[in-house]
Amino acid sequence: MAFATSRAEASKGGFRLSMLIYDTRFRAITLQVVALILFLLFIGWLTDNVIRNLDAKGKDINFGFLWVRAGYDIEQTLIPYTNDSSHGRAVIIGLLNTLVVAFFGCILATVIGVIVGVLRLSNNWLISRLMTIYVEIFRNVPLLLWILLTFVVISETMPAPAAFKITPAILESRAALEGIEAQAGGNGFWSRITGLQTLSLPFFLWLLALIGISASAWQYARSRLDAGKAALIAAIPAVLWIVAALTVFSPSLSPVLADSEASAIGPTEPAASKFFFDSIALTNRGTNVPAPLLDRPLGGTEIVSVPVNYSVLAVIAVIIVSVLANRSVIRRANKLQETTGTRPTTWWISLLILFLPLILLLVALGLHWEVPAFPVNDEGVSQGFNFRGGIQVMHSFTALLIALSLYTSAFIAEIVRAGIQAISRGQSEAAAALGLRPGRTMKLVILPQALRVIIPPLISQYLNLTKNTSLGIAVSYLDLRGTLGGITLNQTGRELECMLLMMLIYLTISLIISSGMNAFNSAVKLKER
Amino acid sequence: MTTAQKQLQIPGEIAIEIRKMNKWYGQFHVLRDIDLTVARGERIVICGPSGSGKSTMIRCINRLEEHQSGDIIVDGTELTNDLKNIDKVRSEVGMVFQHFNLFPHLTILENCTLAPIWVRKIPKKQAEETAMHFLTKVKIPDQALKYPGQLSGGQQQRVAIARSLCMRPRIMLFDEPTSALDPEMIKEVLDTMIELAEEGMTMLCVTHEMGFAQAVANRVVFMDQGQIVEQNAPKEFFSNPQSERTKLFLSQILGH
Numbered sequence: 001m002a003f004a005t006s007r008a009e010a011s012k013g014g015f016r017l018s019m020l021i022y023d024t025r026f027r028a029i030t031l032q033v034v035a036l037i038l039f040l041l042f043i044g045w046l047t048d049n050v051i052r053n054l055d056a057k058g059k060d061i062n063f064g065f066l067w068v069r070a071g072y073d074i075e076q077t078l079i080p081y082t083n084d085s086s087h088g089r090a091v092i093i094g095l096l097n098t099l100v101v102a103f104f105g106c107i108l109a110t111v112i113g114v115i116v117g118v119l120r121l122s123n124n125w126l127i128s129r130l131m132t133i134y135v136e137i138f139r140n141v142p143l144l145l146w147i148l149l150t151f152v153v154i155s156e157t158m159p160a161p162a163a164f165k166i167t168p169a170i171l172e173s174r175a176a177l178e179g180i181e182a183q184a185g186g187n188g189f190w191s192r193i194t195g196l197q198t199l200s201l202p203f204f205l206w207l208l209a210l211i212g213i214s215a216s217a218w219q220y221a222r223s224r225l226d227a228g229k230a231a232l233i234a235a236i237p238a239v240l241w242i243v244a245a246l247t248v249f250s251p252s253l254s255p256v257l258a259d260s261e262a263s264a265i266g267p268t269e270p271a272a273s274k275f276f277f278d279s280i281a282l283t284n285r286g287t288n289v290p291a292p293l294l295d296r297p298l299g300g301t302e303i304v305s306v307p308v309n310y311s312v313l314a315v316i317a318v319i320i321v322s323v324l325a326n327r328s329v330i331r332r333a334n335k336l337q338e339t340t341g342t343r344p345t346t347w348w349i350s351l352l353i354l355f356l357p358l359i360l361l362l363v364a365l366g367l368h369w370e371v372p373a374f375p376v377n378d379e380g381v382s383q384g385f386n387f388r389g390g391i392q393v394m395h396s397f398t399a400l401l402i403a404l405s406l407y408t409s410a411f412i413a414e415i416v417r418a419g420i421q422a423i424s425r426g427q428s429e430a431a432a433a434l435g436l437r438p439g440r441t442m443k444l445v446i447l448p449q450a451l452r453v454i455i456p457p458l459i460s461q462y463l464n465l466t467k468n469t470s471l472g473i474a475v476s477y478l479d480l481r482g483t484l485g486g487i488t489l490n491q492t493g494r495e496l497e498c499m500l501l502m503m504l505i506y507l508t509i510s511l512i513i514s515s516g517m518n519a520f521n522s523a524v525k526l527k528e529r
Numbered sequence: 530m531t532t533a534q535k536q537l538q539i540p541g542e543i544a545i546e547i548r549k550m551n552k553w554y555g556q557f558h559v560l561r562d563i564d565l566t567v568a569r570g571e572r573i574v575i576c577g578p579s580g581s582g583k584s585t586m587i588r589c590i591n592r593l594e595e596h597q598s599g600d601i602i603v604d605g606t607e608l609t610n611d612l613k614n615i616d617k618v619r620s621e622v623g624m625v626f627q628h629f630n631l632f633p634h635l636t637i638l639e640n641c642t643l644a645p646i647w648v649r650k651i652p653k654k655q656a657e658e659t660a661m662h663f664l665t666k667v668k669i670p671d672q673a674l675k676y677p678g679q680l681s682g683g684q685q686q687r688v689a690i691a692r693s694l695c696m697r698p699r700i701m702l703f704d705e706p707t708s709a710l711d712p713e714m715i716k717e718v719l720d721t722m723i724e725l726a727e728e729g730m731t732m733l734c735v736t737h738e739m740g741f742a743q744a745v746a747n748r749v750v751f752m753d754q755g756q757i758v759e760q761n762a763p764k765e766f767f768s769n770p771q772s773e774r775t776k777l778f779l780s781q782i783l784g785h
């Protein structure tokens with residue numbers, strides 16, 4: 001309508017050339033056309049210049065090198081690769097390495113960032129101050145330093161794989177200890193409790209931490225739950241800490257042994273031991289984690305030389321179906337609430353739907369874990385120089401992931417805090433006056449408004465994290481920058497091609513992330529103000 | 530206490546009872562020994578100079594602020610740290626704020642149904658019917674599907690009143706409901722409040738609209754420096770103030 005009338009008016013007055021500049025209806029278009037022409041001229045001049053210079057040096061633009069043998073090794077690869085593979089495949093390996101860090105980094109940074117950001121608003125003085133310190137430390141030191149520091153710390157402080165070995169000397173000590181224990185009547189659970197080293201400084205610190213954490217949990221829970229539930233929540237850290245105390249502070253030797261006897265026997269365990277039920281080993285070479293193996297795999301195929309694993313596809317499919325099924329359960333709960341007012345309890349149905357099919361599928365596929373371990377000979381003495389089995393995750397990956405996540409989480413925490421604070425106190429007061437509890441208020445009133453403020457800067461942080469993965473070069477993590485923009489570039493001398501390709505790939509990743517997040521943003525944004 | 534305080538006869542059932550209530554903000558003693566009893570159906574206007582603690586006092590009644598000593602009993606429920614009691618009191622006491630505090634991301638209708646659905650667990654359909662009933666009562670049923678940002682200040686405040694009424698409260702608190710409004714909008718909000726008063730709602734209203742006080746209040750409570758200095762029936766209060774501070778205050782607000 002408005003457009004049509006303005007057209008009619010324009011034709012009424014007749015068109016003069018000066019209107020292109022002075023008439024608000026044409027001015028914007030004129031300026032854009034001029035800018036576009038200037039921009040195209042500039043690009044044309046650049047391209048022409050590059051081609052002339054390349055010509056003068058006798059070089060051409062040619063991506064044929066991507067099919068040539070790469071000839072270099074990559075430590076960590078998600079899909080099979082040898083130095084006989086092509087440069088193109090090395091690029092894909094690098095891209096996957098970039099994506100895997102970016103993906104887990106974004107998730108980790110978001111989880112930590114949201115927790116830190118919310119806790120920074122806590123009424124608990126100690127907690128909010130600690131979170132402030134966290135944010136300030138991580139965002140005020142350059143990321144490159146964090147990556148290097150993390151790398152140095154984890155690779156320097158970890159023991160060599162040899163420290164995990166069971167030597168003949170250890171076996172001898174064990175035999176000696178067993179003899180003494182058999183005489184003394186065993187080393188049971190009670191001797192662990194009576195043997196608690198309650199007078200030591202670590203035990204005192206542990207007790208302080210226990211009281212602090214339980215009190216904070218109590219204070220936090222009490223502000224939103226009734227006394228019974230709050231006590232239950234406060235008890236959880238207490239129980240965990242007691243279990244930790246029994247394992248950490250009880251002497252590994254039976255208390256019936258005097259110190260002199262114990263030292264005469266010698267160590268009965270290797271100098272270093274694995275974590276998490278004896279499954280994860282941290283060494284100075286890398287982190288050895290269990291590898292998932294399938295007894296009855298579904299097989300796979302190759303598409304454009306990228307392997308496709310049917311078992312993995314099946315797992316993904318089951319997860320997607322479960323999530324969709326769960327959404328329909330939630331939708332039904334909403335419907336029921338609309339018609340009857342009461343909302344059915346759905347959390348256990350959701351849990352069942354989300355996890356049962358997945359567990360059944362994994363059982364059907366015969367999932368088991370191959371734990372990294374040293375092979376042992378008949379006497380039980382460890383053989384070899386490093387762990388066998390499992391997956392060795394390089395420290396370069398771990399360091400890059402940890403440093404990137406912690407660094408970015410500091411920024412995300414600030415974004416989350418700002419987003420929540422941008423919502424006026426009046427909103428939560430009005431909700432409280434209507435009888436809504438704090439949790440509901442957060443979900444129904446604060447978050448829907450805060451997300452609108454949080455998401456745009458959050459997109460920038462995800463893009464930053466993704467691009468910052470290229471700093472992995474500092475710890476020799478071979479991502480896209482390390483393969484395509486590093487070794488491949490140096491070996492082939494195709495600087496221009498490599499740089500163009502790399503820019504194109506980063507640009508594509510960034511555009512995919514930001515368009516996805518923008519779609520999410522327009523789904524949650526306020527319809528009217 | 531130096532001023533003569535006339536002990537008023539409180540008729541009927543007691544809705545709110547405040548006894549020797551004190552509150553501090555850190556070192557600052559905001560409320561001193563507040564004693565106030567409100568009968569069911571009574572309309573009370575609270576006035577006093579800025580910073581005298583009027584808002585703080587009525588916000589203590591639905592525990593938006595915590596008092597440190599003394600008792601507050603609302604409809605037989607004492608306000609303590611017990612969340613169950615707080616929930617109970619809040620579901621019976623409605624509150625209207627100076628700056629409306631509507632939820633900008635929800636439509637007018639959703640603003641009115643949010644708490645009934647999630648707190649009272651009323652089916653959506655029924656909650657919407659109730660909401661439309663009260664929106665009709667405050668004379669804006671045609672705005673139900675708009676967002677708060679699209680309404681005038683007076684309309685927003687009437688929505689805020691309707692939103693509170695949807696919880697079917699037995700007591701309503703108003704904290705300067707008209708002082709953020711232009712003069713021509715003040716009347717439409719006051720009319721709504723007068724209508725509510727005529728239906729017998731128990732009301733506590735912080736306001737400087739003395740015309741409203743004279744028209745509907747059973748009692749005017751005057752506060753200064755965190756104390757209730759004087760309380761009296763409106764006629765007596767305006768024609769024959771007891772304390773010097775009341776006289777000074779009345780000469781200031783009625784003077785201009």
Ligand SMILES: Nc1ncnc2c1ncn2[C@@H]1O[C@H](COP(=O)(O)OP(=O)(O)OP(=O)(O)O)[C@@H](O)[C@H]1O
Pocket residue numbers: 554557559577578579580581582583584585586
């Ligand atoms: N959160 C707070 N922290 C510290 N002091 C506060 C806080 N809220 C209010 N006060 C102080 O308490 C006193 C009473 O405040 P209150 O808002 O109750 O006054 P009021 O009578 O409602 O004033 P007005 O008419 O300006 O709204 C004021 O001196 C104010 O500065």
Ligand SMILES: [Mg+2]
Pocket residue numbers: 583584585704705
């Ligand atoms: Mg006030």
